[in-house]
Amino acid sequence: MEYEELTADSAPRKRDQLVTDGFAIVPGILGDPLLSELQTWSQDVFERVPVDPKYRYQGSDIHVYTEERWKLMDRESTHQHFGDPIVQKLLDHEPQLQACRDLQLENLASAGGGLILLSKPAFGPPLYWHQDFMNWNHPEAASPWPTKIFLSYYMSDTTRENGCLRVIPGTHRKRIDLHDILPNAHTPEIQAIDDLDHPIFMDHPDSIDVPLKAGDLIIADARLLHAAWPNQTDQRRTLVLAWHNVFDFPNPPSWWDGDVPDVIRNYDPTFTCEGTRTVSHHLPR
Numbered sequence: 001m002e003y004e005e006l007t008a009d010s011a012p013r014k015r016d017q018l019v020t021d022g023f024a025i026v027p028g029i030l031g032d033p034l035l036s037e038l039q040t041w042s043q044d045v046f047e048r049v050p051v052d053p054k055y056r057y058q059g060s061d062i063h064v065y066t067e068e069r070w071k072l073m074d075r076e077s078t079h080q081h082f083g084d085p086i087v088q089k090l091l092d093h094e095p096q097l098q099a100c101r102d103l104q105l106e107n108l109a110s111a112g113g114g115l116i117l118l119s120k121p122a123f124g125p126p127l128y129w130h131q132d133f134m135n136w137n138h139p140e141a142a143s144p145w146p147t148k149i150f151l152s153y154y155m156s157d158t159t160r161e162n163g164c165l166r167v168i169p170g171t172h173r174k175r176i177d178l179h180d181i182l183p184n185a186h187t188p189e190i191q192a193i194d195d196l197d198h199p200i201f202m203d204h205p206d207s208i209d210v211p212l213k214a215g216d217l218i219i220a221d222a223r224l225l226h227a228a229w230p231n232q233t234d235q236r237r238t239l240v241l242a243w244h245n246v247f248d249f250p251n252p253p254s255w256w257d258g259d260v261p262d263v264i265r266n267y268d269p270t271f272t273c274e275g276t277r278t279v280s281h282h283l284p285r
C-alpha cells in the first residue's frame with residue numbers, strides 16, 4: 001500500500017484522520033543512515049536477549065532510554081532496561097520533528113524519555129487486540145483530541161504475512177462489543193491465554209490491515225484498538241515505538257474548532273484518580 005506524502009494539502013487531512021480514526025501514517029520519515037543504524041542496533045539487541053515466554057504475543061518488551069534519562073533513573077542495566085545514545089538521536093530526528101510540526105502536534109514531548117523495542121521473531125504468534133491507554137477514569141479519557149500517542153517505525157516492510165499491524169478505526173472514541181471481552185492489555189491475565197482461537201485474536205469485521213514500509217512513521221492514539229497478525233516468515237519483524245504526550249490538557253489544540261466536552265471544560269486541575277487500563281464511561285457506545 002502507498003501512503004500519501006505530507007504536503008500543505010494533506011497535512012490537515014492527516015491531522016484530522018488522527019483525530020477521527022485514531023491513527024495517521026507519514027511515509028518515508030526514517031531513512032538511512034539512521035534507519036540502517038536502528039536496524040543493526042536492534043538486531044544486535046535481540047541476539048543478546050532471550051524471549052521471555054510471557055511476552056510471546058508482544059514478542060519482546062525492551063525499554064531503552066536516553067542516556068540523560070537513564071542516569072537520572074539510577075538503575076542497574078539489564079537486558080530489558082538500559083540507556084543508549086540512539087534514543088536521543090531518534091527523538092531529535094529532524095524529519096520526524098518536521099512532520100509533527102506539519103501535523104500541528106503541539107506540546108509534543110517524549111513520555112518517559114525512552115523507546116520500546118517490540119520484536120516478533122520468525123514464525124512468532126499474533127498480538128491480541130488491545131488499547132494502551134492507562135488513565136480511563138480521568139477526564140482526559142473523554143478528550144476528542146489525542147493526549148497520549150505513539151510514534152513508531154517498523155524496521156522492515158510489513159505485510160499480513162510477516163505480522164503487520166491491524167487497527168479498528170474510531171475505537172479510541174467509541175466503545176464496541178470487543179472491548180467487553182478484552183482483559184487489560186499486557187497483564188498476566190491476557191498473557192496467560194494460550195488458545196489462538198480465542199476472540200482476543202479475532203478477525204474483526206471492522207478491522208483493517210496497516211502494512212507499512214520500513215521507516216514509515218505511524219502515529220496512533222493510545223486509546224485505539226490494535227493488534228498484529230502472526231509472523232509466518234523466517235525473518236524477524238521489529239518495531240521501535242516511542243510514547244509521547246501531546247497538547248496541553250485540558251487546553252484543546254490551537255486549531256480545534258469542534259466541541260469541548262463538559263468534563264473537560266469544567267476540569268478541576270486538582271482532580272486525581274488511580275490509573276487504569278479498563279475502559280470507563282468516558283468511552284461511550
Ligand SMILES: O=C(O)CCC(=O)C(=O)O
Nearest residue numbers: 058118127164165228239
Ligand atoms: O507489534 C506491533 O505491531 C504492535 C505492538 C503493540 O501494540 C504493543 O506491544 O502494545
Ligand SMILES: [Fe+2]
Nearest residue numbers: 130131132226
Ligand atoms: Fe499496543
